[in-house]
Structure formats: C-alpha cells, structure tokens
Amino acid sequence: MNDQMLWMIVFQGVIFLPFLLFVFRGKWQFLWGTFSLFLAAVVTQKWAILALSGGNLVLPFIGLAEHQISLTIDSLSALMISLVNLVCLLGWIYGKGYLKGYVLRKSAAEIAWHYFNYIWLYLAMLFVVMLRDGFSFLFAWEIMSLASFFLVVFEYEKRENLEAAISYLIQMHAGMIFLLIGFILASGDGRPFGFEGIRLYMAQYNPFGLFLLFFIGFGLKAGFIPIHTWLPQAHPAAPSHISGVMSGIMIKMGIYGILRVMQSLQSGYMIIGILVLVVSIISSIGGISLASVQSDFKKVLAYSSIENMGIIGMGLGLGLVGLGTGIRILTLLGFTGSVFHMINHALFKPLLFFGAGNVYQQLHHRNMEKMGGLGKRMRVTAVLFMVGSIAISGIPPFNGFISELILYLGIFKTLNYGELAANVISLFVLAALVITGGLAVFTFTRLYSVVFQGHPRSEHSAQAREADSGMLTVMGFIVLLLLSIGILPQVWVALPLKVAASLMSGSEIQVLALEDTLQYAGMSALGLIVITTLLWYARRRHVIKFGSKPMPTWGCGYVTPTPESFQYTSSSQGYYMNLQAPFITGVHTEYKQMSEHEYFPAQRNFQLKVKDVIWQYVFYTPARFIASILQKMAIFHTGRIQTYLLYALVFIALVGVLTLFNLF
Amino acid sequence: MSLVNLLLIFLAAVFYPGIIGRIKAFTAGRKAPSLWQPVYDLLRLLKKETLYSSTGSFIMQIATPVFLAALIMSATIIPFAGTQGLMSFEGDLVLVAYLLVLSRFIIILAAYDASSSFQGMGANREAFFSVLAEPAFFFLAGSMALVAGISSFNELFNSLYLNTHAFLLISLATVYILFLLMVVETKRVPVDDPRTHLELTMIHEVMVLDFSGIDLVLIHLGNWLKFALFGTLISNVLLNPSWNFVYKIVGFFIIQVILAVAIGLLESFRARNKMEKNLQWLLTIPAVAVVVFFAVLILTHKINLNL
Numbered sequence: 001m002n003d004q005m006l007w008m009i010v011f012q013g014v015i016f017l018p019f020l021l022f023v024f025r026g027k028w029q030f031l032w033g034t035f036s037l038f039l040a041a042v043v044t045q046k047w048a049i050l051a052l053s054g055g056n057l058v059l060p061f062i063g064l065a066e067h068q069i070s071l072t073i074d075s076l077s078a079l080m081i082s083l084v085n086l087v088c089l090l091g092w093i094y095g096k097g098y099l100k101g102y103v104l105r106k107s108a109a110e111i112a113w114h115y116f117n118y119i120w121l122y123l124a125m126l127f128v129v130m131l132r133d134g135f136s137f138l139f140a141w142e143i144m145s146l147a148s149f150f151l152v153v154f155e156y157e158k159r160e161n162l163e164a165a166i167s168y169l170i171q172m173h174a175g176m177i178f179l180l181i182g183f184i185l186a187s188g189d190g191r192p193f194g195f196e197g198i199r200l201y202m203a204q205y206n207p208f209g210l211f212l213l214f215f216i217g218f219g220l221k222a223g224f225i226p227i228h229t230w231l232p233q234a235h236p237a238a239p240s241h242i243s244g245v246m247s248g249i250m251i252k253m254g255i256y257g258i259l260r261v262m263q264s265l266q267s268g269y270m271i272i273g274i275l276v277l278v279v280s281i282i283s284s285i286g287g288i289s290l291a292s293v294q295s296d297f298k299k300v301l302a303y304s305s306i307e308n309m310g311i312i313g314m315g316l317g318l319g320l321v322g323l324g325t326g327i328r329i330l331t332l333l334g335f336t337g338s339v340f341h342m343i344n345h346a347l348f349k350p351l352l353f354f355g356a357g358n359v360y361q362q363l364h365h366r367n368m369e370k371m372g373g374l375g376k377r378m379r380v381t382a383v384l385f386m387v388g389s390i391a392i393s394g395i396p397p398f399n400g401f402i403s404e405l406i407l408y409l410g411i412f413k414t415l416n417y418g419e420l421a422a423n424v425i426s427l428f429v430l431a432a433l434v435i436t437g438g439l440a441v442f443t444f445t446r447l448y449s450v451v452f453q454g455h456p457r458s459e460h461s462a463q464a465r466e467a468d469s470g471m472l473t474v475m476g477f478i479v480l481l482l483l484s485i486g487i488l489p490q491v492w493v494a495l496p497l498k499v500a501a502s503l504m505s506g507s508e509i510q511v512l513a514l515e516d517t518l519q520y521a522g523m524s525a526l527g528l529i530v531i532t533t534l535l536w537y538a539r540r541r542h543v544i545k546f547g548s549k550p551m552p553t554w555g556c557g558y559v560t561p562t563p564e565s566f567q568y569t570s571s572s573q574g575y576y577m578n579l580q581a582p583f584i585t586g587v588h589t590e591y592k593q594m595s596e597h598e599y600f601p602a603q604r605n606f607q608l609k610v611k612d613v614i615w616q617y618v619f620y621t622p623a624r625f626i627a628s629i630l631q632k633m634a635i636f637h638t639g640r641i642q643t644y645l646l647y648a649l650v651f652i653a654l655v656g657v658l659t660l661f662n663l664f
Numbered sequence: 665m666s667l668v669n670l671l672l673i674f675l676a677a678v679f680y681p682g683i684i685g686r687i688k689a690f691t692a693g694r695k696a697p698s699l700w701q702p703v704y705d706l707l708r709l710l711k712k713e714t715l716y717s718s719t720g721s722f723i724m725q726i727a728t729p730v731f732l733a734a735l736i737m738s739a740t741i742i743p744f745a746g747t748q749g750l751m752s753f754e755g756d757l758v759l760v761a762y763l764l765v766l767s768r769f770i771i772i773l774a775a776y777d778a779s780s781s782f783q784g785m786g787a788n789r790e791a792f793f794s795v796l797a798e799p800a801f802f803f804l805a806g807s808m809a810l811v812a813g814i815s816s817f818n819e820l821f822n823s824l825y826l827n828t829h830a831f832l833l834i835s836l837a838t839v840y841i842l843f844l845l846m847v848v849e850t851k852r853v854p855v856d857d858p859r860t861h862l863e864l865t866m867i868h869e870v871m872v873l874d875f876s877g878i879d880l881v882l883i884h885l886g887n888w889l890k891f892a893l894f895g896t897l898i899s900n901v902l903l904n905p906s907w908n909f910v911y912k913i914v915g916f917f918i919i920q921v922i923l924a925v926a927i928g929l930l931e932s933f934r935a936r937n938k939m940e941k942n943l944q945w946l947l948t949i950p951a952v953a954v955v956v957f958f959a960v961l962i963l964t965h966k967i968n969l970n971l
Contacts, residue, residue, distance in 0.1 A: 438795030449776030568784025
C-alpha cells in the first residue's frame, strides 16, 4: 500500500510541476516540461499495465468536502492511457523541432504558456479516462477543451486562426451542454452524478434518449457528421504538432465517452446500434468525400480524421447490432476492430500531420495549389508521408489493413447466421467500408501527388529544405510501429481484444480463429516485402547491366512545353468528386464563360471553391440570420434611463392587467 | 499440391495476351500474330535501356516491383477447384482485394510522378473508377458467405456445390460479375481501349506511358497475371472440386481459352464507352451484385414474397 501511496503522491505532485515552466527560459523550459510529462507518463503507464495484467484498479485521489474522488482504471482506461502517453510524448518531441521556427517571433512567456497548456491537455486527457464521477469528469473535460483552445490559438497573428479557434471554443462548449444535461438527467432520483448514475438510469428507463444526448455531446468531440464542423476549422489553424495530438488522441476522447456510456446499456441495443451505424456511415463517406476536394493541406487530413472516426463508429454500431441480435462473434469482432482502428489511427494520423508540419514549416502556407515537387527537396518526409498514406488507406502491409480486416471478418461471419436484420445491415456497412476505402485511396494519392510529386507550382516551393532530424526521427519511429503492427498483428490484437471482451458481459472469447487469420495476414505482409525486395533487386541488376537514363516527360510534342503548368492541379484531381457529388462538396466555380460573339477572348481567371455544406447551411447562415434579427432589437437599447423606467412601468401594468383578468 | 495452383496461374497468364491478340486479328481480317508474340515483345524489352521521367522520385524505382509483388502475393492465395492456395485462411479474400488495391495505388503514384496532365488524367480516372467497381467483389463474397459461411476462399468455393438453387443463381451471377471485374481491372473495352493513345481517352495506357525497359516488362507481367487471377476465380466457380484432377486441369485451360476468346470478341465488336458513360456503366457491376445479394438473402431466408 505504501508503494501505491507513494506513486499517487508523485502523481498529485505532477499537477503542480507545469506552473514552474514560467520560471525557466529557453531549453530549460523544454527540459522541465519533458520531466513533468515523463513523470506523469511513467506513473500512469505503470497503473495501466497493472490494470491490464491484474484486475481493475481503483485509487483514491483527493477528498473534497465529503466527496471522495478516485481514479478508476479498467482495460479501456488502460488502453486510452497508453495511447495518450505515446501520442503526447511523440507530439512533444516533434513539437520541440517544430517550434524552433517560432523562437524569434514568440516571447519566452508565450512558449511557456504553450508548453503549460500542452502538459495540461495531456493531464486533462489522462484524468478524463480515469475519472468516473460526473463533476470531476466534466471538470477534466472542460480543462481539455480550454487547454486545447489555447494551443490551437498559438498563431493568433493570422486572423483566420483566431476566428477558427474561437469558433472551436464555442462549439466545444455547445457540446458540453449536452453532456451536462445528460449527466443531470441521469442523476435524478438519488442516483449518483456520474457514469454510475447513467448505468442505474439505463437499468430503469428507455436508454435511447439519454444515449442520444451523450452521443451528440461526445460525438461533437469525436467529429461525427453533422456535428463535425469544428474539426476542419481548428486543425488547420493549430500548429502541426497540436493538430497531430488533437487528431491522434483528443478526438478519441469522444469515442471513449461513447464507449463508457455504451458499457451501461442493458437494453435497446438494436435501435441504438442502427443510430450509431447511420451516423458513422454518413460520417465516413461524407468525410472522405469532402477530404478529396479540399485545397488546404491540413483540411484534407482533418476530414480524413472524420472519416476514420466514422469507421470506428461503424465497428461500435456493428458490435451493438451483434448485442441486439445475439450474434456474439459480431460484437467481439466489431468492438475489437473498432478499438484496433483507434490505435492505428492514433499512430498514422499524427504521422501525417507531422509530415504536414514539416511542409508548413518550410513554406508557411497550406495551399496545395502552390505546392509540388517537395519530394525532391524533402526526401525523407516524402517517404514517411507515403507510408502514412498507404497505411491510412487500409492497404497491406501496414496496420490500417488489419483493423479493416477484423471488421470485414466480423461482417462476413455474421452473414452465415441467417439473421435477416443483421444481414441487411451488414450489406450497408460492407458497402460503406469498401467505398470509404476506395475514396481514401483517391484522396491520399491526390494529396501526396500534388504536394510531393511533380514540379513546384510556385517559386516558394522550390526553396523548401528537409526538416530537422528530431522531427524525422519521431516520424520514423511511428513508421516502425506501423510496420510492426502490419507484420505481427496477432501480438498487437491482444490489447484491443481484451478491451472488447471487457465491454461484453460473458466469457468465451473466440480468440483462436482471429489469431490464425492475423498470423497469416502478418506473414503475407512479410511475404509482400520479401517479394518486392527480390523484384527490386532483379530490376536493379537489369538497370545496371542495360543502363537507365532520366528523360523529360513526354510533352505531347510541344515545342516549348512548360512542365510546371502542364501537370495536373489539385482542383482537377478533385474533378470527379465535384462532378458526381456537388451537394456534398458545396463546390462552386468562379469563371466567366466565353460568349459566342467574343471573337478575341479576354484574359480570364478560374477559381474553384468548396465549402462545408453543413457548416454553411446548418450553422453559419442561420446563426448570421438570427444575429441580424437580433441586431434590429438594438432599437430598444436607447441608453436613457427614462426609457428603461418606461419598460418597467409597462411590464408592471401588463402583469396587473393580466392578473385582473385571471390570465396570469 | 498448392504450388500447382501458382504454376497454373502463371501458365495461364502467359497465354492470355496471345490468344486475345489472335482473336482480334481474326475478326478484323488481318493475319494474326504468333501466340507467343507478347512473350517475344517482353524479351525484346528486356534488352533495352530503362528510361524514366526526370521529375520522377524514388517511387519510379519501386513502383513496378511493388505492383508485381502484390499480384504474385494474390496468386498465392487464390485456390484452384478444391486445392487451397499456398496460403489459405479465413478472410483471405479481403487480403486479395486489398492487394489489388495496393497494386493500383502504387501505379497511380508512379503515374503522378511523371507530372504530366496525361498521366494525371489517367491516374485520377483510375482512382475514382475503381471506387465504383470495387464493392462488387465484396458483395459477391457476401452472397457466398450467406450461403456457405465465411471461411477461406477455398472453402467458400467448395461449399458452393452443396446447395442447389442458390448455387445456380450465384454461380451464373458470379461468373458474369467476375468477368466484368476482369475487364475493369485489366482495363479492356468497354472501360478503356488498350489500342487508343489519344490523350483524353486513355486510362491504363497513359498511366504507364513513361515506363520502359524492365519497368514495362514488370507492368505487362502484372497485367497478364491479373487476367489469370480472375480467370482462376471464374474457373473455381465452374469446376466441381470432386472431379478427377486431370479433368480439372483440362477444364481450367478450356475455361481460360474461352475467357480470352470472349475478351477478344468483346474488344472487337464493342465500342469503348464515352468517359462520362463509364461512371454509369461501372456502377452496374456492384448494382448487379447487390441484386444477387438480395436474391440469395430471399432464398436463404425463404422469405415469402406473396407474388
């Protein structure tokens, strides 16, 4: 016990360490921050490993008034703790290199404030997954939102970043309202205010309404469509290491919340499962469709995060349908695939954002239309980014394939059960998974090719240099993890399997079938790499013997081809998506058509713009409309005390008249 | 025994382009090239220098090896009429589908590497069109799983013979859809004409425009392998695994010849689709697959339609 108390005291002490950041300057800030992070990571990781190997841990934390707050760590919390530790540490090391570009522009206090918020975001996320009491959970949630706001608004000098960050803050609090209402609703009738209260509520009443509230509140954090609107605004505005951490682990907090609420469900699985599936399918297909037409580098990645959250949601929905129909293998594989995808996404999304950060650090803009040819100038980034693109499209031999394989396996295994509803649902989910996979290929080949391949599309792009070795090392480390999951998935699946099993009541886990499949999948990945190497070697031998020469690309016989303008642009690469689904992408072009009588056409400009349809039509335009009406109410604000006294008099008279006529 | 599958696939692959070329020549009234002409072409290419685009990156060095490796890996999984492939496990058909996606992904990147609007157009089309056609494969697998229960590719085909009415419907539809998928994957008429080199109308040809020498050899081999992969899948549906092994081999080769002739005839008598029409045409493949899925659903659940 004494040992445990010591660790708890250390952890409690870690909370105060970040405040000392303001005392230090320069590299000591970074070192002190590293020390705090490291300490917290060691303690929490120790707890996580204890919880995974032994049983659940319940550790008393603080006592406030008569209220004892404890940290509860079960397998799900342990997994989230591990992910938070990994992603935040990677982001911290990457951030050191990334922030070097800001050393001249930002004062030491601003950097300290940035580090302070980073560490507090990290601590808040840890607390979110360890607390079950309602008040403390919401407190930690709020700190998470605030800390991330201050991190997002780091580059406040640019107006659009400031606007995006404030919009983010407002939307986070809008979600908070749903959570608050949910907890309050669950805590009536003497039930505790927290997750325990939710469980007791759901034992008694129809869980759908309460689940919907929490689904909206947590789903806003996770980024399900149509409550995703903050994601494509906040991620481009934030510095890249923050985008990586936010997309890598913070949005998973929304999924964590949904999972916790799902743990309390005892009935109504089918209808809730269908709700989750519908929202997830729309999120994944809509998200990746929007990603394929953006011209902002990081917006593509942000929308891709929405797509991946949709895939995770699909796994959860499948699991719920399995619970509703009694098909246990569907539940197990659905939850396992979903949790595994969480882990995978937490690895390759930060990799992609860090790659974007390398590019942004060199070019200082995110407009894909002006990039190009960066693969020649930033070779290592290009290779690592390509690996990330292959991984996120779910292609072997990397890890993205494994989680999708588990989901497909779950669907196929269900089909033999002869359960009609499950079969029809399986068809839709199957279609959704395949379509998003295909569109992901479409999106990421476009992203990679426009940024890294071809000729530079602007002077600026031709001047880029490779990023720091520290930043590249972090990315390389992630690639090694991706590869290891791809080659040894049967080892890595133990953790998601354990978490999935803990979400289902009951015992037997059909591990064996999954182990076989994953073993072969891993062997195929290895085989693929081996055969590729052999063929590459054979090719090399041939090229050495018979020669090889670089030549300019075939330019269709033009006398003076200009290669820079000859290549495909990013807008043209989105052509088919804009053609087929303009209602999703909200595309409009600005171009003055040539009339028949314009014999000598004047110079013209062509511009293609896409917008987020839901943000524009569901939130922004109605909000502007309401604001414009309310502005007219300004008539009543005369600023003179006489008018206000008149208002009071009119109100009293009105009350008197109504009471007289018994209407009040 | 499983190595036989691989050998059969490779053997079939070598014959496909030759047969298709001869059929097209016959129907056009030309003197037909030799059956081995494509092989002679490859040998000729092997003596040449490899030219690559100066805007190319490391991708041009690894694209064709990855492309061919992905297809060879798929060949190790595809079963042959009751004999399982070199690798066989539950869910391996998902791996086969995604290995095809890998081969597509890397060639698309290699095409963009050449940084020209031709390759860009072709690669962009390839990326989008495959989104439309791909679901068909999974829907087919789903239909088979409805009847037989998911197992490896091998056991799926084996179990197809155990049912009667569902079997007939599925096998006909499967052959039709797999044939169309073969046409789409290998980019033949009506999706894309391998003879046309007009800039605005190429898909596959333009993606490999800047490959030469050993790269082009590997690309050709990969395309031939794609023919054989789908051809083997089709023969799995049509051949009964309980037959004598010799009959199965003879049947296999007869089916491959018939398929090659069919593609040759299709190329000779059908026009290539207009590019915009292609989107619509491609969507019919998963549409048919969905209809098959629902048909099997009705059969297996014995849902009374009260017609």
